[in-house]
Amino acid sequence: MKNALTISGLFHVVLLVTAAMEIPWFDSVENSEMVIIPVEILQFAKETRTKEIAKLPNIEREKPKPPEKRPIRQAKLPPPPPKMLSTMPLPNQVQRPTKNIKVADLRSVAPEISQREKPKPPSRYNSDRIAQLLNKVPKKENVIEQLSDRLGSQEQQATSLDVRRQVMSISTAIQKKIEDQCWNPPSGALDAGSLKVRVKFYLTQEGKLARPPIADDYVRMAGSMKVAADSALRAVRMCAPYSDLKLPQEMYDQWREVILNFDPSGMIG
Amino acid sequence: MNLLKFLILSFLGVMFISLPAQAVIEIDITRGNVQPLPIAITPLIGDSEALTKVGSVLQIGEKIAQVVTADLERSGLFSAIDPGAFINTDNTSSAPQFSNWRAVGAQALLTGGAVLEGDGRVRVEFRLWDVLAGSQMIGLRLFTAPSNWRRIAHLISDAIYKRLTGEDGYFDTRIVYISESGPYLDRIKQLAIMDQDGYNHEFLTDGSYMVLNPRFSPTSQEITYLSYYNDTPRVYLFDIETGKREMLGEFEGMTFAPRFSPDGKKVIMSKAERGNSDIFVMELATRHVQQLTTHSAIDTSPSYAPEGDYVTFNSDRGGSQQLYVMNSDGNNIKRISFGTGIYATPVWSPRGDLIAFTKQTGGKFYIGVMRPDGTGERILTESFFEEGPTWSPNGRVLMYYRKYPYDNRGGGGDTQLWSVDLTGYNERQIITPLDGSDPAWSPLLD
Numbered sequence: 241m242k243n244a245l246t247i248s249g250l251f252h253v254v255l256l257v258t259a260a261m262e263i264p265w266f267d268s269v270e271n272s273e274m275v276i277i278p279v280e281i282l283q284f285a286k287e288t289r290t291k292e293i294a295k296l297p298n299i300e301r302e303k304p305k306p307p308e309k310r311p312i313r314q315a316k317l318p319p320p321p322p323k324m325l326s327t328m329p330l331p332n333q334v335q336r337p338t339k340n341i342k343v344a345d346l347r348s349v350a351p352e353i354s355q356r357e358k359p360k361p362p363s364r365y366n367s368d369r370i371a372q373l374l375n376k377v378p379k380k381e382n383v384i385e386q387l388s389d390r391l392g393s394q395e396q397q398a399t400s401l402d403v404r405r406q407v408m409s410i411s412t413a414i415q416k417k418i419e420d421q422c423w424n425p426p427s428g429a430l431d432a433g434s435l436k437v438r439v440k441f442y443l444t445q446e447g448k449l450a451r452p453p454i455a456d457d458y459v460r461m462a463g464s465m466k467v468a469a470d471s472a473l474r475a476v477r478m479c480a481p482y483s484d485l486k487l488p489q490e491m492y493d494q495w496r497e498v499i500l501n502f503d504p505s506g507m508i509g
Numbered sequence: 510m511n512l513l514k515f516l517i518l519s520f521l522g523v524m525f526i527s528l529p530a531q532a533v534i535e536i537d538i539t540r541g542n543v544q545p546l547p548i549a550i551t552p553l554i555g556d557s558e559a560l561t562k563v564g565s566v567l568q569i570g571e572k573i574a575q576v577v578t579a580d581l582e583r584s585g586l587f588s589a590i591d592p593g594a595f596i597n598t599d600n601t602s603s604a605p606q607f608s609n610w611r612a613v614g615a616q617a618l619l620t621g622g623a624v625l626e627g628d629g630r631v632r633v634e635f636r637l638w639d640v641l642a643g644s645q646m647i648g649l650r651l652f653t654a655p656s657n658w659r660r661i662a663h664l665i666s667d668a669i670y671k672r673l674t675g676e677d678g679y680f681d682t683r684i685v686y687i688s689e690s691g692p693y694l695d696r697i698k699q700l701a702i703m704d705q706d707g708y709n710h711e712f713l714t715d716g717s718y719m720v721l722n723p724r725f726s727p728t729s730q731e732i733t734y735l736s737y738y739n740d741t742p743r744v745y746l747f748d749i750e751t752g753k754r755e756m757l758g759e760f761e762g763m764t765f766a767p768r769f770s771p772d773g774k775k776v777i778m779s780k781a782e783r784g785n786s787d788i789f790v791m792e793l794a795t796r797h798v799q800q801l802t803t804h805s806a807i808d809t810s811p812s813y814a815p816e817g818d819y820v821t822f823n824s825d826r827g828g829s830q831q832l833y834v835m836n837s838d839g840n841n842i843k844r845i846s847f848g849t850g851i852y853a854t855p856v857w858s859p860r861g862d863l864i865a866f867t868k869q870t871g872g873k874f875y876i877g878v879m880r881p882d883g884t885g886e887r888i889l890t891e892s893f894f895e896e897g898p899t900w901s902p903n904g905r906v907l908m909y910y911r912k913y914p915y916d917n918r919g920g921g922g923d924t925q926l927w928s929v930d931l932t933g934y935n936e937r938q939i940i941t942p943l944d945g946s947d948p949a950w951s952p953l954l955d
Contacts, residue, residue, distance in 0.1 A: 407532065411534050411536045415536045418536075419538055423542070424543060424544050424546065463675050466675070468675070470673075473642065475541070478641055498534045499533055500537075500538050502538045505539075506539045
């Protein structure tokens with residue numbers, strides 16, 4: 241009985257310790273959806289208004305107000321990728337959560353924010369953290385390299401948010417290469433549009449295929465399904481090596497194993 | 510207590526092992542570039558000393574490679590790599606040096622050889638390789654008389670096509686068509702047959718009487734056609750293999766536009782009588798005739814669906830000539846074409862998904878396709894005059910004929926056979942000795 245109690249107690253302790261270890265993980269993961277670069281900060285950080293930003297139609301084009309004195313100004317802010325603008329939520333200056341605000345709404349929202357002069361209420365974000373986040377905004381032209389350099393620096397620790405964002409960048413880079421350069425979907429079959437194939441492959445640290453790619457259920461496939469799988473496997477092979485994508489070495493564990501879902505339904509009716 | 514320690518340590522061990530370890534990136538690929546597949550076709554190796562009536566075995570091997578190249582390129586789905594770019598032609602039965610073929614951009618590779626057998630036949634072996642995977646996709650051995658080398662080439666093309674597209678090929682097929690010659694008012698129209706690439710051309714009639722509307726049986730090497738033999742238009746049945754010809758019976762009035770049922774046992778046609786035309790079907794075995802439509806409008810050009818359960822035809826019962834679909838017993842007639850202009854010559858695809866048609870609007874003619882319910886109309890080609898589409902047996906390519914206008918000096922008026930695939934981009938002329946019209950595509954040869 242005593243033993244049972246001890247075991248039970250220990251198990252509970254282990255569970256609690258595990259929970260304590262895991263909770264920050266979950267916390268960051270959950271937050272990561274909304275902790276994306278606040279758009280409004282672009283207004284006071286003059287140096288961030290690069291040509292790329294200026295080209296975007298919905299960004300506030302008026303002369304920016306003089307920047308407030310904040311530590312954040314010390315941070316050199318690379319331009320945020322235009323793609324992300326559409327999903328940018330409001331920053332911590334805004335008290336209420338405004339996750340889903342669209343770029344088109346920014347004009348109306350932005351002046352309101354710039355007029356705010358009241359001291360901000362305490363927030364779970366601080367400006368250092370925003371600066372840190374902003375620093376992680378990759379340049380449009382060389383996403384992976386930018387991320388890789390930053391990761392390499394000793395000053396900044398990769399957070400789970402970084403990991404997520406980087407994984408997204410890696411995914412986008414692989415997707416773009418396969419879609420633009422390598423996948424030639426078979427269009428001849430009557431049911432060509434419905435032939436979905438799932439391919440798994442492993443990469444070496446140099447970006448080469450570590451072993452031949454595998455399509456799910458390939459051995460049981462026949463006819464047009466096999467042809468579709470062949471085209472997917474060809475795409476993976478043809479795109480190799482993936483070294484030109486400059487996948488960050490530090491994150492090798494994240495891109496060592498890749499699964500591609502080939503779905504031609506959108507392009508072949 | 511040791512047990513307790515063991516349990517705790519095991520539990521902790523399991524905990525750590527089960528912590529999130531390595532992530533897997535999962536990506537959806539939803540776009541690609543539909544392009545011709547680059548294929549390297551090496552000449553089949555053979556003995557230059559082994560002579561046949563049609564040249565040495567080496568020459569036969571080279572010619573086979575040329576025909577395969579032409580077949581695949583004409584399909585629009587493959588681009589053959591210029592043999593001049595080949596780094597080497599290590600054409601043996603062992604695995605090729607794939608890196609050399611990768612270097613020239615090949616994704617598929619054909620290698621093989623030909624050998625003269627003791628009985629005078631030629632043995633052709635070939636292999637299709639996946640260059641990127643470094644593996645064999647097909648390996649086949651074929652025997653034939655040396656003079657039949659073209660069919661070997663077409664069979665190889667069909668095998669490659671099927672393995673790389675998932676669809677049956679259409680290269681080992683033939684075309685019957687109406688060969689035309691002479692002046693506009695005194696046109697000589699003969700029945701002619703050729704391979705789908707225009708080779709092995711033969712005339713089946715001598716031109717002393719007019720022949721129209723040849724149609725292949727979907728199941729055998731038989732054709733029906735409309736002949737004005739003895740100045741009386743009648744539907745005939747002609748067996749290409751035996752040369753046997755028979756009339757499908759005496760009909761009152763004029764019969765035309767005959768077409769086989771998918772099982773080859775019936776012929777559906779239209780019959781004109783006193784200014785009206787309706788659709789009839791005849792059982793070939795019993796010669797029993799059944800009338801399917803009884804409308805006062807002109808119903809013509811019937812064509813069966815591949816399952817034989819429906820028939821499409823054109824009719825002016827709605828005021829203008831449009832396409833209709835009905836059950837094969839003549840019931841449940843529904844109009845399916847509603848676009849501007851008039852529609853004619855509907856032909857159901859052998860794979861059932863589409864109906865091809867000729868459309869006339871705005872002073873031009875068009876070949877197009879639509880789904881059997883009338884949706885998804887798509888125009889594939891247009892010109893001054895074109896009509897009479899016929900499907901390749903795999904339902905991917907249409908052949909039709911195109912007529913050019915006469916000029917002021919009595920020239921022009923050329924009539925040519927053309928083919929187009931379902932993308933509408935791969936349009937090609939089929940060269941015939943004389944002018945050609947009204948083509949009909951055979952099923953795959955046995």
